[in-house]
Amino acid sequence: MKYNLPHKTIERLSQYRRALLICLEKGQTHIYSHEIARIQHITAVQVRRDLMLIGYTGTLRKGYNVKELIELIGEIIDSSEGINVAIVGMGNLGRALINYFIGKRSHLRIVASFDINPDKIGNTMSGVPCFSIDDLPQIVKEKNIRIGIMTVPAEFASQTADLLVKSGIKGILNYTPKPVNVPDDVYLEEYDMITSLEKVAFYVKLNEQKIV
Amino acid sequence: MKYNLPHKTIERLSQYRRALLICLEKGQTHIYSHEIARIQHITAVQVRRDLMLIGYTGTLRKGYNVKELIELIGEIIDSSEGINVAIVGMGNLGRALINYFIGKRSHLRIVASFDINPDKIGNTMSGVPCFSIDDLPQIVKEKNIRIGIMTVPAEFASQTADLLVKSGIKGILNYTPKPVNVPDDVYLEEYDMITSLEKVAFYVKLNEQKIV
């Protein structure tokens, strides 16, 4: 990787692509920085800066070529061979996630799910087979799974993370509200919806106080 | 509000509280900055700085009083009367969210859900009644709902956001992958799981390249 991109830029590139894919579908061939900016609620300068960082140059007065930009973003943030992903915990959230992800991004392949409940093991959802959590280490190796998404109950968070790490996984996306610990060579991302909701609530309160 | 807290600090305070509640349950009365830091994968200085910003002082050599700190964080980020919340779109994700939120934070009350599907309207889930989307404006007023969580299909994102805004809502948490536009006085938070997953994938790839 020749670039040393800011973390925030990585997130925004993913978001730009999401917006660009919609534009492409609509048949739009070019887009201005300020159009992207408005969709993402940021400034046009920010967009141009990010594109500068990845070395993309638009056409003066015409903006950026949607197709080209989608491809370039792909070259930068995706890995060329794609990456295999597993979901652990096929409850409400796990099922919702599979439904949502499936078919959305070709380089992110959800190839397995895991559960402890015998009723779920053996089922297939949106083409993703559900295995016993006991078989996780083996299947992770067999299928070359490198990322695990955790949607197990909070009390099983740590042990699930440990199991994933021990099985050789290199990235974890933790949706349980329980932070977990992983070695330095495993990339960890955690997200709790309550934090988002509390943040919204805080700023709603703040806005109200400003008006008063 | 006397404090002018950084955005990031607000997020972390919510996370600190989540961790502190677990400690409280376990019967732990005091906690050091470095303990909080380790749970949250940040530095102890960062924790102390945040607590400094909210004016909390711990006991030297004993750390912070768990109960006191939970209360202070509540005073700062919660609104004293609590806040009413609605979920729009009772599909997989909407149902998962209700199950998860319910009873977790007393100041965030999910008091209604909305859908367009007649099969769902009239049902109650975890004590939350589901109304027709057509009744949204009225119910928002009746129940004094100030935050809306959007979990409708992406193609209905904009119109749902417009409806919420027109009905007088002051904060939106958008879980559809389609960014929406709202007036300045409405606080908007958007989250797309694909961005998180792509970020994990990017850093997994990066780590692998470093090793090579």
Add this chain to the structure above:
DNA sequence: CTAAAAATGTGAAAAACTTAACACTGTTAG
């Protein structure tokens, strides 16, 4: 009683990130 250790609190420096300002260049209207 004193020194070492282990914690907090914070001013100042550093790093990360965003915005301003403007040079540059095709495009369009007159």
Add this chain to the structure above:
DNA sequence: CTAACAGTGTTAAGTTTTTCACATTTTTAG
């Protein structure tokens, strides 16, 4: 033909956020 316009690309400045470094305080050990 030319001036105004509307975009891009980028340097520099500004802002926000994090980290460093260390003074301070309590506890513990000798």
